Amino acid sequence: MAASAPLSALHAAETERYRASNPASAALAERAAPHFLHGVPMHWMRDWPLPFPLAIRAAEGCTLHDADDHQLADFCLGDTGAMFGHSPPAITDALIAQAGHGLTTMLPDMRSAAVGAALAARFGLEAWQLTATASDANRHAIRWARALTRRPVLLVFDGCYHGSVEDTLVRMGADGRTLPRAGLVGQVAHPAPHTRVVPFNDVDALERALAPGDVAAVLTEPALTNIGMVPPQPGFHEALRALTRRHGSLLILDETHTLSSGPGGATQAWGLEPDLLTLGKAVAGGFPCGVLGMRAPLARRAEAWQPPPGGAGGHGHSGMGTTLSGNPVAIACLEAALAELHTEATYARMFAAAGALHAGIEALLARHRRPWCVTRIGARLEIQFRPTPPRTGAEAEQAFDDALQACIHLALVNRGVVVTPFHHMLLASPATGEADVARFLAALDAVLGLLEPVRR
Structure with missing residues (x-):
């Protein structure tokens, strides 16, 4: 789906904000480019919808520390590899x-x-x-x-x-x-x-x-x-x-x-x-x-x-x-x-955070009048651009809007939260606390506000 003029303008503004906020990551990406295919050790690292990837200095619990000394709340968690948190x-x-x-x-x-x-x-x-x-x-x-x-x-x-x-x-x-x-x-x-x-x-x-x-x-x-x-x-x-x-x-x-x-x-x-x-x-x-x-x-x-x-x-x-x-x-x-890690106590913490995310996202979607749904399985949630969870892979794919998804992802990163790059999947780890949930919901609220001129 082609991006509308308001969405393109918002994406351009968020791109400039990202470039200005991440000079060290930009420099490291430039240094890596001659030595790796696509400039990264594994090409999926280039699939993030960002002008250049963040360079990570450390990852602890559910927090990423990048080369520009930002601390980001991580809801991607290595696309599930760090589901129990970074370095338990x-x-x-x-x-x-x-x-x-x-x-x-x-x-x-x-x-x-x-x-x-x-x-x-x-x-x-x-x-x-x-x-x-x-x-x-x-x-x-x-x-x-x-x-x-x-x-x-x-x-x-x-x-x-x-x-x-x-x-x-x-x-x-x-x-x-x-x-x-x-x-x-x-x-x-x-x-x-x-x-x-x-x-x-x-x-x-x-x-x-x-x-x-x-x-x-x-x-x-x-x-x-x-x-x-x-x-x-x-x-x-x-x-x-x-x-x-x-x-x-x-x-x-x-x-x-x-x-x-x-x-x-x-x-x-x-x-x-x-x-x-x-x-x-x-x-x-x-x-x-x-x-x-x-x-x-x-x-x-x-x-x-x-x-x-x-x-x-x-x-x-x-x-x-x-x-x-x-x-x-x-x-x-x-x-x-x-x-x-594979214990009832661990999952109780994960489910509590996921439940708070689920309720908070649904409330924000309703307040901003977005006809989207939140699908949840345990500690995993997905924001999908359709009113009800899909029944088939084809239905799920029909709800994709790559331009909208990329803009939302970029804007969330600019506000200190990270979700999975391929789609809007979030994971709650045992380290995900009330402050992390609140940080994500505040960022999403701000981004949905920016998207008011963009209706889907």
Whole structure:
């Protein structure tokens, strides 16, 4: 959607304010430009709708300290990686304690058995593998699903996001066909032969897609979170579980973002029954780590798996695993996180802050007569440019207004608060207090006031 004249003028004014307020970040961006693609260590860092990215000096709790000595209230939290806050004391202590005793060995740490038991107790699945990222955990889950069912097709929902997994970087075309997601670099094979896409919350479409009997697994988040937030409709998860069982397909739940639902994620909070479960980002308190859980009967089948006749064996060529996975530092952080962060007390603090944000944002939207909604799942909230939460990824995408979103994001940063750059998602961490909530609401109030000439 093209920006209106009032919106363009506001964006220009906010851009000048940003440039004037952040000379040190500007200088550092200029120095980095010759040495990094897009001027940043990882290109997503350039996706913030800012003239140049903030250079961060330190991050503590829910506060960012930048190169120009600003302190910003952080509601992005590393796009969930720091959901429990930046450098939680338990994780910092675990890192310090382990640092002098080995970083990686490719052998099991003495704490591995206890960590496996803690994962099983917290999330309800009996057998686990550790990876470096959630993307790796999803790749491994898909491989195991195809190997154990001897079926080729993966089913995902339109608007899904499961990291950098090739099979999942897809969208549903207007005619229902599977299409590669726009923007993919170096894509060679077309995903349609092995990935099927249907709308989220559409039980009839799901049943039709499963009916051929060639679907190894359905991979989904309990609620879509990366195309705006799309919560499940009543009865959807019950139908999803019943249909996958009826058609012999496995159910993989990716809880990398919906871990915000409570200790044990939505799987425990909503009583879900996945065959496989993947998590990453925040699971080890922000230290790089992913996990893959399996139900015990499936794990026994995986341990007994043999390649099809004519296939070659050999564990080293499974297509799964990296030598840094399950390293002692990750084990130490995961042990600390499971004991100190994945707790009812932690989530009680997060939910209290999220509830205050939710109520405050809704009140501001009403006062400023904005027909937008706030969708919330646990400690995660999304401001969406539509009056009610979407039912599908397509509905969520139809509500996008890139120019408006970019202007709001930039104006919020100028007033000392940060939300997720890709859309208006906020997270409340255990460190998020009343002052942080008040700071965000005051900034949003000011920005909505500036937007009075801009109606949508």
